[in-house]
Amino acid sequence: MTARERFDDAYYRRHYQGPDRVHSASQVGRLAAGVAGMAAWLGVEVGSVLEVGAGPGHWRAWFRRHRPSVRYVSTDVSPWACRRWGHARRDISAWRPRTPFDLVVCQGVLQYLDDAAAARAIGNLEAACMGLLYLEAVTRHDLDEVVDAERTDTDIHAREGEWYRDRLAPHFAQVGAGLWAARSAGIPLYELEGAPVHSRLRRQSSAARAGSSAARLGRTGLQES
Numbered sequence: 001m002t003a004r005e006r007f008d009d010a011y012y013r014r015h016y017q018g019p020d021r022v023h024s025a026s027q028v029g030r031l032a033a034g035v036a037g038m039a040a041w042l043g044v045e046v047g048s049v050l051e052v053g054a055g056p057g058h059w060r061a062w063f064r065r066h067r068p069s070v071r072y073v074s075t076d077v078s079p080w081a082c083r084r085w086g087h088a089r090r091d092i093s094a095w096r097p098r099t100p101f102d103l104v105v106c107q108g109v110l111q112y113l114d115d116a117a118a119a120r121a122i123g124n125l126e127a128a129c130m131g132l133l134y135l136e137a138v139t140r141h142d143l144d145e146v147v148d149a150e151r152t153d154t155d156i157h158a159r160e161g162e163w164y165r166d167r168l169a170p171h172f173a174q175v176g177a178g179l180w181a182a183r184s185a186g187i188p189l190y191e192l193e194g195a196p197v198h199s200r201l202r203r204q205s206s207a208a209r210a211g212s213s214a215a216r217l218g219r220t221g222l223q224e225s
């Protein structure tokens, strides 16, 4: 089935309207507020956001309302969603932006891609992100243990969490709660804030931090805004 056939009017009605929807605009608004708050805490000034697979556009609605000066680019592969919600039509497995963004959001997308396409998409997310990535992708464990199968689309490529971690770890430090910090940004993380760090990656992060303004400011020097 092509993206055009799969992500149509009926798909969004089933998953985004009515009592069995996966999440509402206000739930995503709380998530967006949390991510924006964490970005501020970590010293990432969010002036630009790329959203991948934006669907009904709940993240964009929050940013338009609460951060109207942010440059926001929302994309989706579905022609129907792009027409309905005004996103740029992009397939994240085959496209990366020319210039990177402070925050990249990719919620509920990668599980629809087969292994090869998902690996290419992760490479494109890495190229697109110079600050923080918010990533949610349903894994095999989630299908078995976490999701409500009545409300969740289970016709997906369910991979192990390790599959994602192996591909993300060279470029991102896992902050937690879906947030990943681009290693190139040199965002200083306290040891217990994130996932355990392999010593080789720890050395890479220290080198990136040495050249970043975040390291010079230090976490105790974050400014009020």
Ligand SMILES: C[S@@+](CC[C@H](N)C(=O)[O-])C[C@H]1O[C@@H](n2cnc3c(N)ncnc32)[C@H](O)[C@@H]1O
Binding pocket: 003, 007, 052, 053, 054, 055, 056, 057, 058, 075, 076, 077, 078, 081, 090, 091, 092, 093, 106, 107, 108, 109, 112, 113
């Ligand atoms: C479960 S919905 C998530 C929508 C939104 N991110 C949210 O969480 O509310 C999955 C979305 O991913 C989009 N999508 C699927 N494959 C994609 C791809 N290769 N590139 C970009 N978007 C894709 C679909 O069109 C659909 O809008």
